[in-house]
Amino acid sequence: xxxxxxxxxxxxxxxxxxxxxxxxxxxxxxxxxxxxxxxxxxxxxxxxxxxxxxxxxxxxxxxxxxxxxxxxxxxxxxxxxxxxxxxxxxxxxxxxxxxxxxxxxxxxxxxxxxxxxxxxxxxxxxxxxxxxxxxxxxxxxxxxxxxxxxxxxxxxxxxxxxxxx
Amino acid sequence: xxxxxxxxxxxxxxxxxxxxxxxxxxxxxxxxxxxxxxxxxxxxxxxxxxxxxxxxxxxxxxxxxxxxxxxxxxxxxxxxxxxxxxxxxxxxxxxxxxxxxxxxxxxxxxxxxxxxxxxxxxxxxxxxxxxxxxxxxxxxxxxxxxxxxxxxxxxxxxxxxxxxx
Numbered sequence: 001x002x003x004x005x006x007x008x009x010x011x012x013x014x015x016x017x018x019x020x021x022x023x024x025x026x027x028x029x030x031x032x033x034x035x036x037x038x039x040x041x042x043x044x045x046x047x048x049x050x051x052x053x054x055x056x057x058x059x060x061x062x063x064x065x066x067x068x069x070x071x072x073x074x075x076x077x078x079x080x081x082x083x084x085x086x087x088x089x090x091x092x093x094x095x096x097x098x099x100x101x102x103x104x105x106x107x108x109x110x111x112x113x114x115x116x117x118x119x120x121x122x123x124x125x126x127x128x129x130x131x132x133x134x135x136x137x138x139x140x141x142x143x144x145x146x147x148x149x150x151x152x153x154x155x156x157x158x159x160x161x162x163x164x165x
Numbered sequence: 166x167x168x169x170x171x172x173x174x175x176x177x178x179x180x181x182x183x184x185x186x187x188x189x190x191x192x193x194x195x196x197x198x199x200x201x202x203x204x205x206x207x208x209x210x211x212x213x214x215x216x217x218x219x220x221x222x223x224x225x226x227x228x229x230x231x232x233x234x235x236x237x238x239x240x241x242x243x244x245x246x247x248x249x250x251x252x253x254x255x256x257x258x259x260x261x262x263x264x265x266x267x268x269x270x271x272x273x274x275x276x277x278x279x280x281x282x283x284x285x286x287x288x289x290x291x292x293x294x295x296x297x298x299x300x301x302x303x304x305x306x307x308x309x310x311x312x313x314x315x316x317x318x319x320x321x322x323x324x325x326x327x328x329x330x
Contacts, residue, residue, distance in 0.1 A: 001285060003224050005168040008255050024296045037247075041255055043233040046245030050305030057222075057258055059168050068208040080211030082202075082289040085296065090173050090206055091287045093222055095260065097299055120166060122256045124247040129302040131189045131250065134262055137294040140215030 007120035009037040009106075011058055013113045018062050019155045023073045024085065025096050025112035032101070033113035035121060042106035045124075049103045053127035054110070059120045060092035073153060075145040083140060094119075097127050172285035174202040174271075176223055178278045183227050184320045188238045189250070190261050190277035197266070198278035200286060207271035210289075214268045218292035219275070224285045225257035238318060240310040248305060259284075262292050 013033040015021045022028035035056065037045060048054065065088060071077065072084040081089050094115070101109040108124075178198040180186040187193035200221065202210060213219065230253060236242065237249040246254050259280070266274040273289075 001172055003170040003172070003285065003287075005170055005256050005258075007166055007168070026295055041233065041247075044246040044248075044255070046234065046248060047306050048245060048248040050303065050308075051248065052301065052303035053299050055260070057256075057260070068206065069211065080213060081209040082206075083209075083211060083213040083216065083291055085290055085293070089288060090209070091170050091222075093170075093258075093288050095220070095222070095290070097297065120168065122168075123254055123258050125250055125260070126248055126305055126307070127299060127302065128250070128304050128307050129299075130191055130304070130307070132262065133298050133302070134218050134292060134294075136217065137292065137298070138215065138217035139293055139295075140291055141212050142291070142293050142295075143215075 005122055007059065007122060008041045009035060009121035011035055011056065011115050011119040011121050013115050013117045016117050018116055018153055021116055021153045022114045023153050025098055025114045028112050028114045030111065031113045032109065032111050033115065035108040035110055037106045037108070037121070039106050045103055045106070048124070048126060049100070051100060051126040053097055054100050055125040055127050056096045056098060056121060057123040058094050058115065059122055060087045060094050061120055062116060063087045063092040066090050075141060077141065079141055093122070170287055172224065172287060173206045174200060174286035176200055176221065176280050176284040176286050178280050178282045181282050183281055183318055186281055186318045187279045188318050190263055190279045193277050193279045195276065196278045197274065197276050198280065200273040200275055202271045202273065202286070204271050210268055210271070213289070213291060214265070216265060216291040218262055219265050220290040220292050221261045221263060221286060222288040223259050223280065224287055225252045225259050226285055227281060228252045228257040231255050231257070240306060242306065244306055258287070
């Protein structure tokens with residue numbers, strides 16, 4: 001079964017390349033960006049402005065291939081890729097919870113951006129505390145990971161063909 | 166730009182049809198299901214078991230077409246589709262935070278299932294409180310919605326061709 005997806009917009013950020021991007025939105029609290037929703041989908045944004053946070057679902061377009069085990073940025077040990085948020089996944093789909101600052105027509109101003117410039121947007125959902133906030137969380141390896149200092153990405157998930165010459 | 170996605174597994178649940186499915190996992194706290202990850206991806210599950218909750222990203226395969234405005238289950242008013250979690254979206258991608266009960270080889274036992282039987286799985290991510298829990302949330306129309314009684318789906322998002330004869 002092959003599923004065909006057409007982006008509904010483009011995410012704009014200060015990060016032209018994967019290297020240097022904050023690895024999660026919590027490490028990018030003051031980083032602002034914009035979401036450009038293609039005009040034909042703008043009507044779907046009605047009433048989104050009442051939500052303080054939104055979930056962006058996007059395609060990690062600069063990622064090629066995947067590895068089933070990897071060493072994530074926040075640990076010195078390898079884990080299965082589904083136990084990490086690393087980008088080189090069988091389906092390189094990313095999700096980010098960002099703060100919604102405002103909407104003008106088809107443009108969303110957002111904050112907390114851990115996304116590369118030009119990333120294709122697949123969907124937007126409102127972040128709803130009743131649906132998305134869980135308590136009594138057990139955070140697996142992350143809870144005990146020793147190496148938490150690296151909060152921006154290096155080039156470990158970038159394939160050779162994507163490196164700049 | 167067309168993006169091609171291949172499922173990495175199948176989600177199994179007690180709900181053969183969209184009608185009757187709890188509309189969110191919080192309304193399905195005791196509902197158990199299973200995630201079958203295709204064996205070729207099972208290695209990617211290493212160390213996932215340490216996490217109490219996981220995020221499932223999946224394709225709403227029974228949804229056909231979309232509407233940019235809709236009346237969600239939890240309100241009597243129309244909203245833009247991106248301001249709702251309704252399934253008939255330009256890209257019908259669903260996300261659910263479910264409790265992970267255990268893993269046996271390539272099978273995950275889960276709880277809090279608001280997903281239709283046979284749904285194609287696109288990705289699994291660990292739910293990490295530092296990354297996924299936000300505070301000071303403004304919940305938009307949901308905060309003031311009058312009609313919260315309907316916590317299981319009806320057939321409003323099912324196209325005619327999918328109705329049973």
